[in-house]
Amino acid sequence: MKLTDAYFPYSFPAELADCACCPRNCHADRTAGPGGYCKSDAFPGVSSICLHRGEEPVVGGETGICNVFFGRCNLQCVYCQNCQISSRSESIHIEYQSLGSIVSAISGLLDGGCKAVGFVSPSHMVPQMLAIIKALNDSGRKPVIVYNSNGFDSVETLKSLEGIVDVYLPDLKYMEARLSDDYSDAAYYVPVARKALKEMFRQKGTALITDDAGQALSGLIVRHLVLPGYIDNSIQVLRFIAEELSPGVHVSLMSQYTPMPAVAHHPHLGRALNESEYKRVVDEMESLGLYKGWIQELDSSGSYLPDFCMDHPFERY
Numbered sequence: 503m504k505l506t507d508a509y510f511p512y513s514f515p516a517e518l519a520d521c522a523c524c525p526r527n528c529h530a531d532r533t534a535g536p537g538g539y540c541k542s543d544a545f546p547g548v549s550s551i552c553l554h555r556g557e558e559p560v561v562g563g564e565t566g567i568c569n570v571f572f573g574r575c576n577l578q579c580v581y582c583q584n585c586q587i588s589s590r591s592e593s594i595h596i597e598y599q600s601l602g603s604i605v606s607a608i609s610g611l612l613d614g615g616c617k618a619v620g621f622v623s624p625s626h627m628v629p630q631m632l633a634i635i636k637a638l639n640d641s642g643r644k645p646v647i648v649y650n651s652n653g654f655d656s657v658e659t660l661k662s663l664e665g666i667v668d669v670y671l672p673d674l675k676y677m678e679a680r681l682s683d684d685y686s687d688a689a690y691y692v693p694v695a696r697k698a699l700k701e702m703f704r705q706k707g708t709a710l711i712t713d714d715a716g717q718a719l720s721g722l723i724v725r726h727l728v729l730p731g732y733i734d735n736s737i738q739v740l741r742f743i744a745e746e747l748s749p750g751v752h753v754s755l756m757s758q759y760t761p762m763p764a765v766a767h768h769p770h771l772g773r774a775l776n777e778s779e780y781k782r783v784v785d786e787m788e789s790l791g792l793y794k795g796w797i798q799e800l801d802s803s804g805s806y807l808p809d810f811c812m813d814h815p816f817e818r819y
Contacts, residue, residue: 514544515629524576524625525656525694538626540574541590546630548598549573549587551607553616554816557725558754558796560710561618561648561671563717568611568645569620570604570634571810576626577652577686579675581729581765586810588623595810605637612638617717618646620671625651628659635666646719653695654688660701670702670722677738681729685771699724699747708750710794723795725754728783731770736783744790753795755787760807775800 517523518532530538537543550571555562573596575588582588587595598604608619619638624631635647649663650671674695676682682691702722710721724743728736743751757780765771777800784797808815 515633518544518629521626523628523656523659525654525690526576526626536592539590540576540626541592542574542626544630545599546601546604546634547573547596547627548604549594549596550810550815551598551604551611552814552816553611553614554620557756557758557798558671558723560712560716560718561620561669561723563617563713563715565615565617565717567618567620567648568608568616569622569650570608570631571622572624572627572630574626575623575652577654577675577688577691579652579686581685581759581762581771583760583762583807584623584810585762585764586808601633601637604634605641608634608638609641609643612643612645616645617713618648618669620648620650622650623652624649625655625659628663632666646717648718653698654686654691655694655698657697657701660698660705664705667705668720669718670706671725672699672702673725673727674699674739674743675727676735677742678732678735681732681735696742696746699743703747703751708748708752708794710752721752723752723754725756727756727759728775728780729759729771730773730775730779733779733782737786740783740787740790740792744792749791750794751792753787753792755783755795755797757798757800 514533521530521532521538526539528538532544535543548570553566554569555566573587573594574590621631646668648669648671649667653672653674676691679692683689706722711719713719726739757775759775761772780800
């Protein structure tokens with residue numbers, strides 16, 4: 503039996519009947535129910551919509567960003583800080599499945615002063631994301647659109663977003679296939695992410711355009727979370743950015759890694775990053791001439807950890 507689209511004012515996007523919007527290329531019929539690697543159906547599947555002042559001040563500005571967190575990620579990172587909503591489990595909390603309720607929640611934050619909407623973990627939900635953007639535009643609202651992905655994105659899908667996404671905010675997690683396979687269940691993450699980042703760079707280049715208040719209007723910012731015990735991986739990530747994109751790309755180098763319960767006893771991932779590890783990566787960033795971007799204080803570990811059981815997951819920060 504096909505799912506009803508009674509709660510989705512537009513017809514289900516046709517591509518979801520043969521889904522290949524992310525690099526998993528499952529070709530699942532998501533209009534018939536949950537399917538494919540992500541175990542998602544054709545509804546928007548949003549776990550949280552909230553005001554967030556994140557790691558990069560230029561993204562949220564003084565007013566913060568309206569972040570839309572999709573449930574069930576197309577990567578399954580064993581150390582994910584959003585594990586409450588990113589799991590493929592049937593038991594994760596999905597707060598919104600009606601396009602109307604999603605647009606209403608976003609509109610409330612926009613009307614309260616937010617200028618940007620960030621779609622978090624959107625790679626498997628791009629057709630639904632586009633429907634949300636269209637509904638916002640139809641209501642007369644044209645916020646800055648931020649695409650905050652894990653870097654495991656289809657180039658074909660990214661090409662379809664040219665002129666729609668204003669700011670690309672991808673993670674670049676790995677340059678070592680062993681790590682992506684062991685920790686994110688994606689043995690081919692590296693070649694996929696390399697191509698995806700090059701496509702984002704083709705669209706945006708090095709320029710980060712901001713408004714008078716310093717909030718990003720257009721551009722590319724590459725994020726990288728330094729994992730304890732895997733400093734060589736981080737150095738390879740930075741070298742890729744500098745040598746195959748440009749030293750002028752804005753980089754957000756994060757030290758905020760926090761061990762989650764699933765990796766509490768892991769020999770590397772079961773601890774926080776130490777000062778000497780992060781310093782090595784920062785030194786490499788400087789030596790490569792990556793002079794645009796942000797680094798974090800080492801004691802930021804845990805400072806950005808959300809609790810999606812709360813109405814405002816980041817409110818304590």
